[in-house]
Amino acid sequence: MSMHGPIATHRSATGVPTGRLGTWWLLASEIFIFGGLIACFILFKLNGTPGFEDASLTSVTAGAVNTFVLLTSSLSIVLAHAAIEKGDQNKSFTYIWYTIGAGLVFLGIKTYEYTGKILHGHTITENLFWSFYYTMTGLHALHVIGGMVIMALISFDIRKGYNYQRVELIGIYWHFVDLIWIFLFPLLYIANF
């Protein structure tokens, strides 16, 4: 890798590579955003706000399939990282595109769910449950889309032979997107407490 840019970008007083450290801080701040949203949701739910029984209307099957899809995609991005560690650009490239493909499947299923719900009159303004449902899954979906775009950019970079370390960084991010979903799935699809 060629050395360019300020020296600051090449230092590592903590021993942790700067890119990884920055990614961790980015995700830390994201946790507070999603955390705030989830906390609001739980508080309303615990208060017995009318409308929250509509959680039973969401399709557990669709949610479960999507959980499976996302978890699988996390595996493929790990494999992409493992491949690039060994310097195998093409294999890594392929695994990145598997991950992007899984992201597309996830979004497809989400669109299908959204359409069905909206056609049944469950729009974002119907009641607070649906407001939260669309806000939380929508914000999550934006993160999925953002991740896919960045992945695509990285996949071409590594084919040209640079920015290998970014595969790891996008992997960390992708796990985070996965993790958020693991919180949203039970809250919006399963829980009826």
Next chain:
Amino acid sequence: MSQAAAAVETGIHAEHHEDLNFLHKYILPLDHKIIAMQYIFTGMIMAIIGGYFAYAFRMQLAFPGELVPGYGLVGPGEYNMLVTNHGTIMIFWVAMPVLIAGFGNYLIPLMIGCDDMVFPRINRLSYQIFLVSALVLILSFFVKGGGFGGAWTAYPPLSSVAEYNLTDWGSSLWVLAVALEFISFLLGGINFVTTAMNARAPGMKMMDIPIAVWFIVIAVILFMASVGPLIAGAVMLFMDQRIGTTFFLPSGGGDPLLWEHLFWFFGHPEVYVVLLPTLGIVADIITVFSRKKLFGYKTVLYTAFATGGLSFVVWAHHQFIAGIDPRMANIFVVTTVLISIPLAEMMFSYIATLYGGSIELKTPMLWALSFLAAFLIGGVTGIYLGASALDVYFHDSYFVLAHFHYTFFPITIIGMFAALTFWFPKMFGRMMNETLGKIHFWGTFIPFNCIFLPLFFLGLAGQHRRIYNYQHFPDLATQELQNIRIFATVSLVVMLLFQLVFVYNFFVSMFKGEKAPDNPWRANTLEWSTSSPPPHGNFKKLPTVYRGAYEYSTPGREEDFWPQNVAPE
């Protein structure tokens, strides 16, 4: 650092010195020093707008119903808009960009001895988002219905229903601008923390980092942890306004109190977010101008950690009369009183630093000392407000207003002048004029007290905030109280006029001032070891650090300072 790595560093260095054209140097810079100036200058322009608004509404209070020279008539709705945006601007578009983003950008790489931030492009992006946010806010003043007037706290339903606030797009653009500003500072903050952690000069241990850098970093972390839920809240508020959700509307099952919690869960730590950078800057200034080691470096640091931690559990002291459970109020009274302990301890450390020092009253030192004095009044009156029994009476009165201006004004305005006068020689390579600096100092500090001390008494007399004309309230319309209002307003006008001295001094010194040596204040920190102003890349040779930042008047040394980068004999 190994020999090889050092060789690599010099290697890259040479490459880093390309000549940049105007566009890339000043409009789309990657250099942290230029980005810092962008933040500082944008913040100062916004300060002029915020101050102008204060002038307009203070004139209305002193001379109700009369044309304000240079503004015009201030009607009731307009008054609310001016107050709201004055508060919003001063905090989000002045205090934050100047103290954290501006001086954070300028000082962090220089003080830790490296050539830039670790993510220069993200740094530039964060300024660009910030600039857009400022433009969106300014745009909101001119849309149909005018700017938002529902207070900087934006409580729903007033803020979320256009029929109530009468500023349909004004309120939405306001929310959008604030949210963009948050995103910009999150990005900037990630950069600051990562830089301070990873890009330190060889030899600089955690406890060698200057307090100014430490405090900016702690502030950024507090910001990250507190603003997240409010970003979610801002999205929810925006959707309530624009697409008719009811997150905060009781009529649709929502809860307006939730917004108050989200807002103050951020709002209180935010006070420390802006306070800490100024405290850090002041720590550095008072050690330099009293030629003494900082009293209890670690104690000061730990009190900042304690304050930061506690700041997350005091928020509901803003909601004592909002209908929260009184048992809950008791808990928040206790935490609020607790938080004054670490801060008081920090103050004592600062005073102990001054004690027995050879104090030199240069302009930056005057600002730093006046900060301590003024902030003390702000802090002490805060203890009264933290007691829920008293707050039931004081809440939303001018007593509260005077209290928080005794914290915010020192933090923002005094802190900004302290930092600008202290680092001016480094930033622009020239000295500012001391006499003009002192005239400006007294011309600001005396009127500041004349504005805000009387407001405590208006508050005690029962004067409520956010009211555009007190003549409508028989108890408050007395000539005696009106005289106090006029006195405060006249003091404000005097203070604003004295700012011209600063503007003159600032720009004339920038071009014609006496040339500044590298280290005019004989200070220890690394930024003073390079030329004034520092070259692109900051240091001709990147420094190595041998000691902490506060070795002043070390026994057994001839010189009364010992720069961090000077190798021991």
